[in-house]
Amino acid sequence: MSLKNEPVVVFAYDFPHRKTYDFILDLMAVGLRNLVVLAAPHKELKNTDRRVYFPRSLIVPPPIGTPDLCESLGLKLYLVDHGDSEKIRKIVDHYDIKLGIVAGARIIPGSVIELFSEGIVNFHPGKIPETSGLDSLYYTIKNMAPPGVTVHYIDHKVDAGRYISFEETPISLHETLETLVENIYQTQRVALRRFVDSYFARAVKTEIIDRPKKNQPMTPDEKLVTLSGFENWRAEIHLRQQTEALLVACKDGNLKKVEQILSAHPALLGVAGKQGWTPLIVACFNQSREVVRYLLELGADPNQAGAKGTTPAMYAKTKLINQENADYSILDLLYDSGADFSRLDSYGKDILHYVELSGDRQLLEKVAKYVRG
Structure with a gap:
């Protein structure tokens, strides 16, 4: 039944x-x-x-x-x-x-x-x-x-x-x-x-x-x-919903949705969500390459860090560690857009420190080149 x-x-x-x-x-x-x-x-x-x-x-x-x-x-x-x-x-x-x-x-x-x-x-x-x-x-x-x-x-x-x-x-x-x-x-x-x-x-x-x-x-x-406060409420809630939708689209790699939201709300380009993650950070962490490219072309700050000082590059390297045939193109995009790979987070550590801890020699060699410029 x-x-x-x-x-x-x-x-x-x-x-x-x-x-x-x-x-x-x-x-x-x-x-x-x-x-x-x-x-x-x-x-x-x-x-x-x-x-x-x-x-x-x-x-x-x-x-x-x-x-x-x-x-x-x-x-x-x-x-x-x-x-x-x-x-x-x-x-x-x-x-x-x-x-x-x-x-x-x-x-x-x-x-x-x-x-x-x-x-x-x-x-x-x-x-x-x-x-x-x-x-x-x-x-x-x-x-x-x-x-x-x-x-x-x-x-x-x-x-x-x-x-x-x-x-x-x-x-x-x-x-x-x-x-x-x-x-x-x-x-x-x-x-x-x-x-x-x-x-x-x-x-x-x-x-x-x-x-x-x-x-x-x-x-x-x-x-x-x-x-009497309806219009203020409406504006705040709408912006909050659009922010959440933008971050989800960056996570999913939904470039069309990202373009749609930022076209209507360009000020959200550098907005920080509940975790302190910007659209660029979310896209970098989730390896949404085309979204990363688009955000950087719009002028997203490649050095705008999260709540603990974690840079977009630090987030971008997370899913690359010890991966066969890893695609480093997001790191290249960040570097070409002015990302500073020598930046320290709130713990006083840079990206080299974390990559070295992982034991990924190939990624370490790649990041070291970015640091040396």
Whole structure:
């Protein structure tokens, strides 16, 4: 029997609800047919903020009601409060269900969560713990957090449990608040599909989420103040994403992507990533020769070192050590562009020292020529 034939509970609402509708269709589309939908009734929440804080003009077709959807798809449907642990226990035991997926739910109590041996997975529209709570959009902007979706197994605390993954939403410089909200929503659907693939491949890895406390709901004034910083947030996040994309492209040797990013953001040529690695360092370390050539032609500094004073040449030699038929062309490119092979790192060592330690006599002879000039 295919693993995807295993029964899976979908926590949903019994009224027309976009995420419920889309998640059920997406789960069916990726091959899950044995879905058991637990649809909770509508509850009127106290102190619900219904103010409109930014324009909304995107057209979204209204979802079909959950009972009608389940009937048309031939899915098992139970109208049940998500806190009714006894009724849900009977359903779980009857179908031998191990996994639950949240498509629409209020707070699910611990007595229900513990019924699922594999857990209940949630898709939070923000990075946890930075954006925990209901106002995740506003805390994303306030805390300068990346936009996206946290996939996690829930526990008795809100927006906590076991972290699975974070699916980041790309941001453009033309992003509006409305398109941001829509794109984060669509990212939930992307994250759902990735989770399903990973889960049925038995490749899900988790770690405990460190969330001492969740964020409190913002007041209307706090939301307005937060939204006033949207453009600054957008610019910083976009630049951060482009930096990360540039470094990945340098690692992969994706010259076309490198050209595209630096054409739009030439100031990123000498940017340092989280490890203190510049695009040139990343390309040198990963032996991405054509990218190295391109970066040097643009004017990348061949002597701009990493956090510990490690030069691009020092990084470039790493994967050449004791390699048969080693290609030294990146070292040649660096030398021809003015790299100083006698530079010392923060430990007072030069490249000759490290190559000599490796015992690679051929590389040592090559580097010694660079040092002598």
